[in-house]
Amino acid sequence: MIGRPRAAVEGLPQYKPGRSAAQAEAEHNLAEAIKLASNENANDPLPSVAKAVSEAALGMNRYPDHRCMEVREALADRHSVGLDEVTVGSGSVGVLQQLFAAYVDPGDEVVYPWRSFEVHPVFCAVSGAQAVTVPLVDHAFDLDGVAAAVTDRTKICTKIIVLSTPNNPTGTACTTAELQRLLAAVPLEVIVVIDEAYREFVTDPSVADPIEAILPTHPNALVLRTFSKAYGLANLRVGYGVGHPDVIGALDKVALPFIVSGLAQTAALASLEPQASVELDERVAGILAERERVSTAIVAQGWPVVPSQANFLYLPVEDSAMDLFVSLEKQGLVTRPFEGEGVRISLGTPSQNDRLLAALGTFEPVA
Missing domain, CATH: 3.90.1150.10 (Aspartate Aminotransferase, domain 1)
Structure with missing residues (x-):
């Protein structure tokens, strides 16, 4: 070897x-x-996005903006949040990886429903975390079971709860009431990730936008979104997170230099245009x-x-x-x-x- x-x-x-x-x-x-x-x-x-990326390709010899400031500003404006409440990464999964790097020590517990997005056990293994999985009930998340799985002992504690909602692969989504009940039951020290890679396809009226319905009253929630799915930018790898400034600041500290390409940033900005x-x-x-x-x-x-x-x-x-x-x-x-x-x-x-x-x-x- x-x-x-x-x-x-x-x-x-x-x-x-x-x-x-x-x-x-x-x-x-x-x-x-x-x-x-x-x-x-x-x-x-999207035609307008493809045009913008094509025109930006001549700048490939230059490094992109490490902090993706224009994209952050556009997202902060769209979601009516502060600039310090938004970060941009290599897809929503890239932001999730930054969260593990910033918060999870070897031996810490990470709770998530299973089956769900297959990267969760990979990130747990890489960080040396103890994965605590909660079985699905009728192909949907059992959030009461998730809350009950949280531990806060001296040497072992839960650092993160990860919820991919709508869930991959079952397609089921958590209602706003269910999320609020979960967040009320867990301590502020536990970050609750609401990974909404498929947000744009949600039609259930009981599932409100958590950036508006959850974040103002639950500062330990972190909402992740991506441009890969509905926007059709899977090849360019760009996503973002919205959360409390303390959480966003920690995520930014562990971001790889220039992780989001200039073409990806151009595409994200063009995607947010009217x-x-x-x-x-x-x-x-x-x-x-x-x-x-x-x-x-x-x-x-x-x-x-x-x-x-x-x-x-x-x-x-x-x-x-x-x-x-x-x-x-x-x-x-x-x-x-x-x-x-x-x-x-x-x-x-x-x-x-x-x-x-x-x-x-x-x-x-x-x-």
């Missing part, structure tokens, strides 16, 4: 990205495969219409589907998950399996979704 990796790295569970369409085409000798595995926006970038907002609303409306259409059709075929607040659908087919995944991939449809649990399917374009429905219609549904 060259060098001596940390013991935590030796046994580290690796984050596994969704398989690409090219992998499926090569493995199954397919003419064309569709990737419905990574919850990406199937649409091309013209892009109109374009985004139209895109999101189309995705929501497809979510309803596809979900209804899959249920009509006899498949179990968890009601989703995101841009994907989750089929809890349990022991049949891998069989369904393989069968779909052989027909050129790359999805995301969770062995023994279910299959997550990202929404594609209408024609891609039609192809998915046709493929599912050839199988015997799993009740």
Whole structure:
């Protein structure tokens, strides 16, 4: 072995990205495969944003603004918060990684529902934290169970609670009342992360914007958002966090230099312009219409589907998950399996979704 990796790295569970369409085409000798595995926006970038990025490309020889000040200012204005309450990072997951670096010591506890976003156990392992997982109930978070899992002993204490809501992979979301009840039950020393990567797809009226409904009365809450999903900037990696100035200041201290590229900053700024907002609303409306259409059709075929607040659908087919995944991939449809649990399917374009429905219609549904 060259060098001596940390013991935590030796046994580290690796984050596994969704398989690409090219992998499926090569493995199954397919003419064309569709990737419905990574919850990406199937649409091309917003026209106004693509134009701004193209024009900014000539500046690639210069370092970007390390603090992303223009983006921070635009976000602070949009959310009516102070400039010191906003940070910008490499996607919402990048800001979450900064939070672990800033707050979690080896041996500290990190509480999160499971199953959820697969990076949570990875970050725990890297930081030497003790992961405390709380099982889902009916594919949704048990926040009373999360509150009960918090410890505050002399040598072991909970530092962070991580809530990906809407949850990846189930698509379920926490209501505002549930979040408020959780925050009322945990001490201020515990940071409660409300990771809203799929916020723009939420239609449940009981789920209010936590920046307005939670942060003013709960300073230990941190809201994370991304431009990767609804805005279609997954390739550029830019997201942000909104929270108390003390928390934001700690996050900024551990940020890698120039972590957000200049092109990503340009794209984020262009995405917040009025013209892009109109374009985004139209895109999101189309995705929501497809979510309803596809979900209804899959249920009509006899498949179990968890009601989703995101841009994907989750089929809890349990022991049949891998069989369904393989069968779909052989027909050129790359999805995301969770062995023994279910299959997550990202929404594609209408024609891609039609192809998915046709493929599912050839199988015997799993009740």
